[in-house]
Amino acid sequence: MSDTAIRTIAARARGVGKTYGAGDSATVALHDVDLDIRAGSLTAIMGPSGSGKSTLMHVFAGLDSASTGTVLIGDVDITHLDDDALTLLRRRSLGFVFQAFNLVPTLSVFGNVTLPFELDGRKLTDTESAWIHELLARLGLGALEQRRPHELSGGQQQRVAIARALAMRPQLIFADEPTGNLDSRSSREVLTLLRDLTREYQQTVILVTHDPVAASHADRVIFIADGTLARDVPASDPKTLSDIILDLEVRS
Ligand SMILES: Nc1ncnc2c1ncn2[C@@H]1O[C@H](COP(=O)(O)OP(=O)(O)OP(=O)(O)O)[C@@H](O)[C@H]1O
Ligand SMILES: [Mg+2]
Structure with a gap:
């Protein structure tokens, strides 16, 4: 494969399997998954409950180790990284949005969003600071920068978590049901923002969702059933x- 072809792949899974537990209680959550995620794209992952979507995302993000196979982020094989190297890679190159927001209660909105820089031991540049103010404004949080999490609604907290994940402009953003707690308008704003990031900044987003409307914002939709890739379709309504x-639920 040429260098250019390698560079355009943001993440790659080869023969990835994940088994939880052992013996009689073993659960095969993923089986022999091959998947290439193109840089600058928004990919949605759908599938029935328990099909392995979150597991796939966790394995891709190095939050959980694969039982078999290899996972590459860019050209780094993360299945061979030690914990320190994985922590650095996650902090600098990956962004996460999960349903549990994990905001720090004692920090303001601005403090929460800039926490990744703090943890990395550095001050914001002017460009980064301008970007974060823009991000907060685009997420409808511009007037709330000094509030603490308990002074925000659930949907506003969700948007703070999204802003924090995007603050460092990570190469790869993982979002597991990021719009699960949002009304349809906020949800559309978040999805539009995620898609704009892929267009404007060549960021790559992997989005797990049960919602066909959310998934219709994606460039590509992957369906998982029983831990394997069942379908792979381009942007669809x-x-x-x-x-x-x-159809997948009827078969399973
Ligand atoms: N830590 C764990 N230990 C044991 N089994 C697990 C663990 N995490 C997930 N599983 C099992 O692995 C399978 C896949 O789970 P996963 O969370 O990936 O599903 P999902 O597709 O994200 O489902 P949902 O749509 O409900 O979030 C399920 O059978 C689940 O019970
Ligand atoms: Mg899940």
Whole structure:
């Protein structure tokens, strides 16, 4: 493969399997998954509950180790990194948005969003500071920068967590049901922002969602069933996506 082809792949799974537990209680959560994620794209992962979506995301992000196979982030094989190297890679190159926001209660919105820089032991540059103010404004949090998390609604807290994940402009952003707690307007704003980031900054986003409307913002939709890749389709409308989901649920 040429260098250019390698550079355009942001993440790659080869023969990835994940088994939790052992013996009679073993659960095969992923089986022999091969997947290339193109840089600068928004990929949605859909599938029935328990099909392995979160596991795939955790293994891709080095939050959980693969039982078999290899995972590359850019051209780094993370299955061979030690904990310190993985921590640095996660802090500098990956962004996470999970349903549990994990905001620090004693810090303001601005403090929470700039925490990744703090943890990395450095001050914001002027450009970074301008970007964070822009990000907060785009997420409708511009007037709330000095509030603490308990002074915000659930949807506002969710958006702070999203801003924090995007603050360092990570190469790769993982979002597991990021719009699960948002009303349809906030949800659309978040999805539009995620998609704009892929267009404007060549960032790569992997989004796990049950919502066909959310997934319809993606460039590509991967369906997982019983720990394997069941379907892989280009950008589609919500109706097409929900038909595929129904079909997979009927079969399982
Ligand atoms: N830490 C764990 N220990 C044991 N089994 C686990 C663990 N995490 C997940 N599993 C199992 O692995 C399978 C896949 O789980 P996973 O969380 O990846 O599903 P999911 O597709 O994200 O589901 P949902 O849509 O409900 O979030 C399930 O059978 C689940 O019970
Ligand atoms: Mg899940």
